[in-house]
Amino acid sequence: MPAAVAYTNSLIFIAVFLVLAVALPVVAFTMSRLLRPHHFYREKGETYESGTQPLGTSWVRFRVKYYRFALLFVLFDVETLFLYPWAVVYDRLGWFAVAEMAVFLFLLVFGLVYAWRKGVLEWK
Structure with missing residues (x-):
């Protein structure tokens, strides 16, 4: 096999790897966004403190x-x-x-x- 063909094959392998490295997370995040329920409950925004009543807000600077x-x-x-x-x-x-x-x-x-x-x- 000539050196140019082997070099091109290695570049193709790297390109496929990079495309998959970008595409798989994008597809996973898109699917999770599309398939998740879109309901907002007040309890979702509250601070969780091991079952006790929260002492303050969860948005602390x-x-x-x-x-x-x-x-x-x-x-x-x-x-x-x-x-x-x-x-x-x-x-x-x-x-x-x-x-x-x-x-x-x-x-x-x-x-x-x-x-x-x-x-x-x-x-x-």
Whole structure:
């Protein structure tokens, strides 16, 4: 098989995958929108507090400082996501992978120190 045909076949495979990756969620959301009941009850909008009477409204405005902590949590959660598979197989990867992970950890620690110096971690 010529190289151009193999390259075209791999591009077709990627294109089909991308079309399916977009089409399946769109079809699923459209079908759920069309098939669900369209009745609104007052109880649907109320806050649920484990069977007790709610103490306030469910529409609470959060201050921006909570989002900073949420973003930092996501940052370090993703760090763990990348560190765990590496830690499982690091003995088979060699020194190059250890150096790459050291650079990755250095960048994350640098980001943490930067956020700390900017005062993002302080509760004001």
